[in-house]
Amino acid sequence: MTSNHAPSVADGAVEGVHPTDKHSLREVDRVERFLPFVRERKPPWHTSLHGWVQALTAPVVVPVRFALMTMLVLLYYLVCVSLGPRVRSDSNGAREVLALPPWRFRALRRAGKASSWLLLRVMGFWRIRHDYLPGYDASHRRYTTVVCNHISLCDIVFFMADNMCAFVSKHGMLQVPLVGRIAASMGCIFVNRSQKGVGHATQWITEWQTRLWRSRLEHIEPAVPPLAMFPEGTTTNGQFLLRFRTGAFVSGLPVQPVVLAYPNAYFSLAYETIRGWRFLLGLLSQHRNHLRVIYFPLYVPSAEERDDPALYAENVRRLMLSVLEREYGVRPSDSTYADKLAYHDIVRASWRKKRPTRRDTKHT
Numbered sequence: 001m002t003s004n005h006a007p008s009v010a011d012g013a014v015e016g017v018h019p020t021d022k023h024s025l026r027e028v029d030r031v032e033r034f035l036p037f038v039r040e041r042k043p044p045w046h047t048s049l050h051g052w053v054q055a056l057t058a059p060v061v062v063p064v065r066f067a068l069m070t071m072l073v074l075l076y077y078l079v080c081v082s083l084g085p086r087v088r089s090d091s092n093g094a095r096e097v098l099a100l101p102p103w104r105f106r107a108l109r110r111a112g113k114a115s116s117w118l119l120l121r122v123m124g125f126w127r128i129r130h131d132y133l134p135g136y137d138a139s140h141r142r143y144t145t146v147v148c149n150h151i152s153l154c155d156i157v158f159f160m161a162d163n164m165c166a167f168v169s170k171h172g173m174l175q176v177p178l179v180g181r182i183a184a185s186m187g188c189i190f191v192n193r194s195q196k197g198v199g200h201a202t203q204w205i206t207e208w209q210t211r212l213w214r215s216r217l218e219h220i221e222p223a224v225p226p227l228a229m230f231p232e233g234t235t236t237n238g239q240f241l242l243r244f245r246t247g248a249f250v251s252g253l254p255v256q257p258v259v260l261a262y263p264n265a266y267f268s269l270a271y272e273t274i275r276g277w278r279f280l281l282g283l284l285s286q287h288r289n290h291l292r293v294i295y296f297p298l299y300v301p302s303a304e305e306r307d308d309p310a311l312y313a314e315n316v317r318r319l320m321l322s323v324l325e326r327e328y329g330v331r332p333s334d335s336t337y338a339d340k341l342a343y344h345d346i347v348r349a350s351w352r353k354k355r356p357t358r359r360d361t362k363h364t
Contacts, residue, residue, distance in 0.1 A: 033335045034343040036240035037272045042265070051266060058285040065284045068122045076115040077178045083107050084185030087174065102223065108185055109164045109225065116161035123154065124289040133323075135297030142226060143216035144256045144298060145209050147248050147316060149324070150230035151238040152269045153279070155260055158291065160186070165228035166208075168201065168247070187225045205229075206251040213253050231313060233337050237270045238262065240333040241321050244313040252306035257296035257320050261328055264290050272340075273347055294323060 029038045045051030083104045100108075120128070141163055148155065159165040166187035174180040174190060183190075189208070191201045208227055215222040231244035238261065248255060262269040267282040269289060283289065296319065305312035317332075324330035 028343070028346055033339040036236040036242060036333045036335050037340045037343045038237060039273050040237050040239065040268045040270065042268060045266065048266075054266070054285050054287060057287070058281075061287070062281065062284045065122055065124075066280075069119060069284075072115050072119050072122065073178055073182075076111060077182060079108065079111045079115075080181050080185035083111075084181065087181055087184045105223070112160055112186065113164045116157050116164070119157055120154075120161050123157070123283060124286055125154075125158075125291055126288055128158070129290075129292040131292065131294045133294065133296050136295045137298060140216070140254075140256060140298045142222060143212045144226065144254055145205075145212070145248055146226065146228040146256045146258050147231055147244075147320075148228060148258045149238075149241055149260060149320065150232050150235045151260060151271070152235065152262060153271050154262070154269055154283075154289075154291070155230070158260070158293070159228040162293075163226055163228075166225045167228055167230075168205065189227075202247045202250050205247050209248075209251045209253050231317075234340055235271045236333075237268070237272045238328075238330070240331050240335070241317060241324060242333050242335055244317045246309040246313050249301075249305075249309040249312040249316070252301055252309075252312070254298050254300045255316065257299055257316055259294045259296075259320050259324055261292045261294075261324075262290060263292060263328075273344060294327075296320070296323075 028034060043051075045055055083100075085100060146159065146163075146165060148159075156167060159167075164186070166189070167183075169183055169188045169190055171190040173183050173188070189201055189204045205227065208224060211224050212222050212226060227248075229248040231246075231248050232242040233245050234242070236242060264286065267286050269279075269283060271279055299316055299319065301312050305315060321330065321332055
């Protein structure tokens with residue numbers, strides 16, 4: 001695949017594309033709405049000494065790291081089974097966590113932060129760069145919702161290690177072995193994207209944010225974990241910032257903007273269009289992974305923004321984009337999750353050496 005910076009072609013060029021043809025697939029990679037999901041090209045491993053060292057040590061490093069990661073996840077899973085809420089097919093972690101005794105809630109958070117911190121080290125994040133913009137106040141972090149760009153699966157591990165945040169997750173996550181129980185014990189809010197129940201999720205998010213902010217005003221320890229939300233709604237390659245969804249902004253309460261960047265030279269940690277096993281192999285074989293976190297001051301909405309969640313979301317997006325554009329050349333994009341699914345259909349068809357389905361190859 002080619003770089004995202006190639007000139008775009010008309011969306012109509014996707015019509016009739018045969019992804020088994022290399023030239024045709026490159027044309028798909030240039031389609032404007034697909035650019036945020038095109039895999040960034042890195043130098044081949046055999047072109048550098050560092051690449052050869054990684055390749056030669058991978059047979060030892062990868063199994064050892066994978067074994068340690070599995071052990072940490074299993075240990076925290078056992079903690080969640082022992083102290084966490086009961087999980088059913090219709091569970092909503094947010095609801096179940098509220099019913100936990102305070103001591104069990106605190107124990108889950110402490111164990112989760114420790115496990116996630118160790119997990120980051122095992123994955124090669126030996127040193128994480130934290131940058132704080134003028135006006136940042138750490139005293140708000142326990143009471144406000146973090147809104148952040150979404151690039152990698154590692155985003156979630158970082159926010160667990162940083163402040164043991166809860167997340168908004170796909171309802172199907174409940175069915176994933178180990179991970180489903182852990183997500184429910186963290187207090188995650190589960191959303192079924194195939195149903196028109198998003199309003200219910202927004203209601204939970206608003207209630208969660210209100211509980212947290214009320215705890216701050218009353219100077220008491222919150223009974224719920226802080227929320228970390230990715231308003232783009234999906235992962236990108238880190239070179240674009242998608243339009244924000246409004247779920248995190250409906251309450252009209254202040255939010256804490258944060259941006260993440262993974263400036264790795266050899267393997268991109270973006271989880272946009274890559275098979276899971278290849279992502280895991282690249283993550284674990286890379287001796288040292290880099291992460292930069294930029295914290296903004298607390299964003300307090302104006303009266304106009306409180307009345308208009310879409311305006312609130314867009315203004316926060318522009319603020320985050322101003323820093324990302326200056327530091328990493330990130331560009332705005334109006335692409336959607338539906339565009340990502342369409343692009344995945346085409347790319348996966350090329351993996352299977354079959355023609356893509358026509359349902360999503362036209363512009364939506």
